Amino acid sequence: MAEAGRSLKPFYLVLGGIAVVGAVLIAVFGGGPSMPVLASSDCQNQLPGITPKGVALGPDSAPVRIDEYSDFECPWCARFAILTEPDVRQRLIPSGKVRWRYMNFPLDGHPNSPAAHLVAACALEQGKFWEMHDLLYMNQNEWAEAQNPMRLLMQYANRIGLDADSLRACVTAKRPWQEIQAEKCEGIRLGVGGTPTFFVNGRKLPDNEIPAFDDFTHMVDSIIAATASHPAAAQRR
């Protein structure tokens, strides 16, 4: 020790070395903004005290309400989003017969999914949810496999003209996370076990059934026809 006449210089060098090695390790193991984790089991203990809204297309007064519980990292969801949903948006929604809601349902086993859902929800703050939705599904193979998906997700944000600083602030603060959590917990409460899962006027379609566009058209037309002929019975569907 100093009082024993020994120099402290070697000790300070060792201490400095430890500090440098520690800082390097933190830098090496650090990456983009951290992402929250949402396990299905989290919904058993505490449901967030907010109403799940989803992202809706079409009028609230539409006679048919379709809710799609979906995960951005799920390949079947991507398939549906790429092959069927464009027709739904271009042909079914404008008819005014349908209100379509996208409900966030990041699956437990998909590590990059929370980041994608968070970025899409933050894109919604800038009015570009569906643009981000489409990019995420079309490029799923790219970002879903990435070690640090945020780098790619920010590139997509730039591609659709999002304000990068606002988006980063939203993602870092995880502003829409409770809404995402509420939607997933609502899905679990309603019995959603996989994605995509659809509810038509509150009735869950069978698991593993991914309807084609014509199936949706048929369902919508038959509900509207039933409403016209037997309003009370149609209400119960």
Next chain:
Amino acid sequence: MAVAVLALGGVLVSTYLLLYKLGVIGSMVCGAANECERVQASRYSTFLGFPVAGYGVGGYVVLLALALWGLQGARVSRPAVTGWLAGLSALGVVFSLYLLYLELFVIHAICRWCSVSGVLILAICAVSIGGLLSARRSPAR
């Protein structure tokens, strides 16, 4: 010297946790179950409006500064510094035990890095109390 090394370890660990909490760094190295991230995502990861890890960084920096100050030979009363180290680290141990309780019985997830921090503060407390007792036995030092 041992306390300085332990406190520096604490500064590094709690800085890592704080940077994660602030969203500066990506996913944590914490095993497959992501329990660190679950703990950090819980509402218990903030205390009085500030990240718990922030208190850790502040506490360890103070302990490190005290430990280095205590090495400055005759200019400093070592028993007094050791007393401060023992007292402050005992507070840290109590706070770590409270956090451990939350992890085990409320959050149901164990954050390994938080546990490392808990072991470090416990070691600092033990070494400081040991130093204090030794100083009382040999007051000439």
